[in-house]
Amino acid sequence: MSNARQICVEIIQQILNDKVFFSEAKSELKAEENADISFINMLVLTTLRRLIFIKKALRQFVKKSPPKNLRFVDCALYVAAAELLFLETPDYAVINSYVELIKKQQDKYAANFANGVLRNLAREKDQIMSRDTSTFFSTEFTKILTGYTREQIRQIEEYSAQEAPLDLSFKSLAQAEHWAPKLDGTLLPNGSIRLENNGKISALPGYKEGAWWIQDFAASLPVLALGKVEGLRVLDLCAAPGGKTAQLISRGALTTALDISKSRLQILSENLQRLNLNAQEIICANALEYLKDYKEPLFDIILLDAPCSASGTLRRHPELVHIKNTKDIKQAAKLQRQLLDMAGKALKEGGILLYTVCSIAKAEGEEQIETFLEQNADYRLLPIKINDIDFSGTKSLSVLLNPQGCIRTLPYYSGPQGGMDSFFVAKLQKVKNS
Ligand SMILES: C[S@@+](CC[C@H](N)C(=O)[O-])C[C@H]1O[C@@H](n2cnc3c(N)ncnc32)[C@H](O)[C@@H]1O
Structure with missing residues (x-):
């Protein structure tokens, strides 16, 4: 010991x-x-x-x-x-x-x-x-939560300090329904299965069969927000380790997966292999370089799951509170903006640019997209439809959609029992070629 x-x-x-x-x-x-x-x-x-x-x-x-x-x-x-x-x-x-x-x-x-x-x-x-033991955030870290009310920050802090349950994604809703009883899990409104116990992952039913992959409930929402993708050409710009790539392929999208990290792409390839899913192409490149002189063929959809502070994953990574600050947010936001500016080069007119980050900071989410739209007449915001992300028929996930129709999840939001990571998702349509 x-x-x-x-x-x-x-x-x-x-x-x-x-x-x-x-x-x-x-x-x-x-x-x-x-x-x-x-x-x-x-x-x-x-x-x-x-x-x-x-x-x-x-x-x-x-x-x-x-x-x-x-x-x-x-x-x-x-x-x-x-x-x-x-x-x-x-x-x-x-x-x-x-x-x-x-x-x-x-x-x-x-x-x-x-x-x-x-x-x-x-x-x-x-x-x-006998004192209040719930303090989790440093003063420095709280600064990244600009734009949230005091009460929201209190709840974010309380829920972020809790351990996250284990969520699994499946190739289809029918598959999730089939495996739920074998896994003794709960089927969530988005089609994920939530497990309480975090035993050995590879020993769980369905692992060897490649029936599911680990993906937080909130992380599954961006691809669902796209609606039907069958037969569409999709460029997954920051793809590794491939949770969203797997979702895209299993929903029938012709998917090109790109990432800057060779080692993370190796994990993506292993994951796809275990799941018996095939990407059209897997490219190791800096997205900014790849897009700079991009000509043809243009994609129907670009998924930009941008590198970010990861501050939405505090339940899994409590170290974030001690290692990230507003400087990191600014730096990440700068790269996200460069990627947003470039993404359009490979997107056809009328195509969708889906922007998402696993960050709780509004500077990387709401504010990033607001500024981008103000400065880009080429894009308009499409409200995400509740029926695309909530298959329960109860619209219980409506709370996750903000008034503009973007997804903002927070760890304490009602919906699945046990909370969720914090994600932001915006669905943009390219209305004309500049
Ligand atoms: C949030 S993670 C992506 C998660 C992935 N989409 C998933 O669902 O599993 C961000 C990824 O962006 C990649 N990345 C960072 N900078 C990049 C760049 N300039 N070009 C391409 N990929 C980049 C990182 O290597 C990392 O894998």
Whole structure:
């Protein structure tokens, strides 16, 4: 276990110092090979979700702010505090274990200091835990939520800190209905199946048969918003790892999948192979370069699932709160705008440009499209039809459509029990060639 704890501390140190995703830190530290992988996942995610609260609690006993480049001892205190305050491990086991680790990884002075802090924390646990423990967002991160009301931000924060259920997408509604009882899952209004338990993915019924792929309920909506795509030529501009590509192909679209990342396209190819689905072409290229001199043949639809802050996926990636800020949003928005400006070069007149981002920031969603339309008379906004995304016949997903007919999902929206990622989707029609 102490090895697992050391890995957790090193992962937290790498995430916070280098501003990388948990998955990147994990792969470098080869944690996957560790037998304690589920403990590591649980402890790292708990630390990340509770970090703002933990930092505040520690400030009571540590007067000096930690250095900008966090040392082993700083991160060990965060992880140990997560275990002391939020997990059931006995206090003495937590304290002894982290103090020994710090002695080994740093020095005995740091270990003595941590020993004092952790003992104080354990002593004051009841008083600390009587405070509001729901704080998840840093002040810095809250700045990306400009445009939301205070109450909306409170609810986003509350729901974003919860664990996400597992949603599966199927090649057709009939397939979803067929597999739902075998998977013991709930059929959602969009045709996804939601599972409560997150067991081993490859052991679930239908995995080997290539019946489904993992895709959050909200991530499935953009392709559904296109309506019928059978026989249409579609360019999926930022396609990997291919969740939306798989949806397009299974709905009969003649799909060209393009992405800048070779390794992510490799995953796309493996996914399509398992699902027994074929793309027309798979292209590894920078979309901006590919589109620059694009001539013929023009596409009926361009799907732009643009690179973004990913701030809509906080339930899966709580590290985002600690590694993303308004600067990242601005940078992402700039690239999104370049891609939007270029996409039209490969789109026929009357064709659809479907823009989507898994971001909660309006600067990457609503505001991006509003500005783009103001400056582009070549496009008009088509309202997304409720019947294209909601097959239940109850229109229960109407709450996800904003007054302009774009999709904005938020983690706390009613609809499927258990929430959803935050996505923005706009359906644009090219009305003339410039
Ligand atoms: C949001 S992800 C796409 C998810 C994918 N559509 C799906 O449903 O599985 C964004 C993708 O954009 C790719 N990307 C980033 N910049 C790009 C560029 N300039 N040209 C093409 N692809 C790019 C990234 O490699 C990443 O795979």
